[in-house]
Amino acid sequence: MEPFRKLAIIGLGLIGSSIAHAARRGGLAKEIAGFDASADVRQRAAKIGFCDRIADDIAAAVNDADLVILSTPVGAYKSVAEAIAPHLAPGAILSDVGSVKGAVIRDIGPSVPAEVHFIPAHPIAGTEFSGPESGFATLFDGRWTILTPLAGANAAAVARLRGFWEGLGSQVDEMDATHHDLVLAITSHLPHLIAYNIVGTAHDLEAVTEGEVIKYSASGFRDFTRIAASDPTMWRDVFLNNREAVLEVLGRFNEDLSQLQRAVREGNGELLFETFSRTRAIRKAIIEMGQDAPNFGRDQKKT
Numbered sequence: 421m422e423p424f425r426k427l428a429i430i431g432l433g434l435i436g437s438s439i440a441h442a443a444r445r446g447g448l449a450k451e452i453a454g455f456d457a458s459a460d461v462r463q464r465a466a467k468i469g470f471c472d473r474i475a476d477d478i479a480a481a482v483n484d485a486d487l488v489i490l491s492t493p494v495g496a497y498k499s500v501a502e503a504i505a506p507h508l509a510p511g512a513i514l515s516d517v518g519s520v521k522g523a524v525i526r527d528i529g530p531s532v533p534a535e536v537h538f539i540p541a542h543p544i545a546g547t548e549f550s551g552p553e554s555g556f557a558t559l560f561d562g563r564w565t566i567l568t569p570l571a572g573a574n575a576a577a578v579a580r581l582r583g584f585w586e587g588l589g590s591q592v593d594e595m596d597a598t599h600h601d602l603v604l605a606i607t608s609h610l611p612h613l614i615a616y617n618i619v620g621t622a623h624d625l626e627a628v629t630e631g632e633v634i635k636y637s638a639s640g641f642r643d644f645t646r647i648a649a650s651d652p653t654m655w656r657d658v659f660l661n662n663r664e665a666v667l668e669v670l671g672r673f674n675e676d677l678s679q680l681q682r683a684v685r686e687g688n689g690e691l692l693f694e695t696f697s698r699t700r701a702i703r704k705a706i707i708e709m710g711q712d713a714p715n716f717g718r719d720q721k722k723t
Contacts, residue, residue: 421448421583421586421587423448423449425450425485425486426450426452426485426486427448427449427489428453428488428489429452429471429491430455430456430478430481430482430491431455431490431491431492432454432465432491432552433491433550433555433651434547434549434550434555434559434651435543436517437465437553437554438555441470442589443584444470444557446589451472452471452473453473453474453475454470454473454474455475455478455481455482457492462474464552464553465552470555478500482507482508485509486509486513487512487515487581488514489515490516490518490528493653493656493657494523494527494657495653495657495660495661497516497527497528498531501528501531501532505531509536510535510536511536512536513536513577513581514532514538515539515581516528517542517543518540518542518658519608519658520601520657520658521568521600522598522601522662524597524661525540525568525597528540529570537574539567539568539569539577539578539581540567540568540569541565541567541581542565542568542600542604543560543565543588543590544563544564544565544604544608545560545565545590548646548649550650550654559589561589562589562710563589563590564591564593565591566593568594568595568600601662605665605666609662609665609666610669611647612647612648614644615644615647615648616647619644620648
């Protein structure tokens with residue numbers, strides 16, 4: 421793939437910094453510029469050196485860039501899009517990494533100049549860590565990235581963005597934004613909501629001390645705490661911006677949970693065994709598809 425002349429990354433946390441690391445590894449951009457609203461983050465990112473240049477203002481970051489990727493919390497997308505719109509180069513690709521797509525299109529779309537190609541995207545990769553120090557080049561290797569092009573999107577621009585994400589190590593798929601939000605509500609957003617809730621319940625359970633929760637945590641609870649350690653700003657914005665899909669799957673979840681509650685109360689071992697067997701098969705399928713990277717990349721060298 422022909423490298424982009426200039427890649428601008430707005431937001432230099434886990435995903436933004438990992439994009440920079442991976443783009444440099446793959447030679448996908450001749451210049452990588454970065455910007456973050458936090459002066460402290462900009463200073464830390466400059467010290468790490470995963471960008472060729474850290475801009476002090478957002479306009480300088482996107483000026484002359486032919487690929488701009490928003491990697492801030494989705495709640496900031498509207499104001500960021502409004503700020504960069506006058507400075508986007510004609511023919512540039514504007515994309516993002518948000519795990520909600522309908523709200524992203526709603527918030528960014530009105531600000532995009534006609535001559536700019538707006539192609540929303542979502543890399544399904546991450547860890548519970550945040551900040552510019554948490555990024556590493558192999559984060560996207562073997563993981564899926566979903567593109568949700570708008571109707572009438574420029575085919576050449578979509579193909580070029582697909583090639584970019586493939587160059588970062590991802591497998592790439594495309595789907596409608598509404599369907600994406602429903603799929604992610606069940607595979608990502610609801611599990612995070614459950615994790616936040618169960619860890620909060622353990623913390624608030626007066627009959628069990630916090631020390632006992634920490635000392636005797638079994639692997640299941642430890643997995644929940646890993647998820648519940650994710651960036652609170654990012655996940656607050658996810659739930660506020662995908663509320664319809666989350667509420668839809670949460671309603672179904674509550675129905676199924678009530679059924680299991682009755683099975684436990686009534687001693688219905690047959691239903692419990694059938695449910696556990698069926699869900700075990702899902703786990704096996706995930707492993708067979710290679711979507712169970714060891715430790716979700718947390719032990720990989722951050723290069």
